[in-house]
Amino acid sequence: xxxxxxxxxxxxxxxxxxxxxxxxxxxxxxxxxxxxxxxxxxxxxxxxxxxxxxxxxxxxxxxxxxxxxxxxxxxxxxxxxxxxxxxxxxxxxxxxxxxxxxxxxxxxxxxxxxxxxxxxxxxxxxxxxxxxxxxxxxxxxxxxxxxxxxxxxxxxxxxxxxxxxxxxxxxxxxxxxxxxxx
Numbered sequence: 001x002x003x004x005x006x007x008x009x010x011x012x013x014x015x016x017x018x019x020x021x022x023x024x025x026x027x028x029x030x031x032x033x034x035x036x037x038x039x040x041x042x043x044x045x046x047x048x049x050x051x052x053x054x055x056x057x058x059x060x061x062x063x064x065x066x067x068x069x070x071x072x073x074x075x076x077x078x079x080x081x082x083x084x085x086x087x088x089x090x091x092x093x094x095x096x097x098x099x100x101x102x103x104x105x106x107x108x109x110x111x112x113x114x115x116x117x118x119x120x121x122x123x124x125x126x127x128x129x130x131x132x133x134x135x136x137x138x139x140x141x142x143x144x145x146x147x148x149x150x151x152x153x154x155x156x157x158x159x160x161x162x163x164x165x166x167x168x169x170x171x172x173x174x175x176x177x178x179x180x181x182x
Contacts, residue, residue: 082160083107083152090148092170097137099150101162107152109133117147117164129155142171 083103091098099111106129112120124135133152140146146169150162 079154079156080158082158083154085150085152085160085162088150088162088165090165090167092167093136095138095140095142095170097140097146097148097167097169098134099137099148100132100134101150101152103131103133103152103154103160105154106131107133107154107160109135110151110153111135111137111148112151112161113137113146113148115144115146117166120147120149140169142169144169 083105086102086104088099088101091100101109108129109126110123112123114120114122124137126133126135133150135150137146137148145166147164147166149164151159153159
């Protein structure tokens with residue numbers, strides 16, 4: 001069997017510009033000029049996931065005569081388990097409320113809150129994916145009871161919501177003005 005070699009010319013600048021605007025999705029690196037390896041067709045669920053990702057494939061090749069087995073990152077495919085929320089702590093810090101919690105995997109952070117149990121018309125979100133979460137609620141009415149729940153979603157979109165908690169917001173300290181007569 002004879003190998004076929006084709007040189008790929010430089011891409012047009014307009015096309016190259018478009019490629020730089022798209023994040024990498026799949027990177028294939030090969031160092032083999034004498035052999036070829038066929039990629040096995042991924043299963044149906046993986047193909048469905050690939051269909052949701054914009055096309056962006058980067059092929060790099062070096063003429064070193066070596067073979068690399070390509071594998072799919074199965075540990076991140078098919079994730080249907082929501083993150084596990086633990087160690088939720090709600091503390092009053094002056095006139096604001098600090099809410100902290102942990103998740104067993106990287107997830108974003110949201111606190112849903114309101115002044116009636118079971119109703120959370122307000123929310124604060126941190127879109128960063130992390131395992132140790134902290135949200136500060138500010139601009140609260142002092143002496144008012146707030147009901148809140150924490151929520152986190154992982155990279156696959158699986159969402160977990162913690163149990164309702166309540167806390168009374170602290171009020172500002174008001175010192176009376178005392179005028180001194182001389």
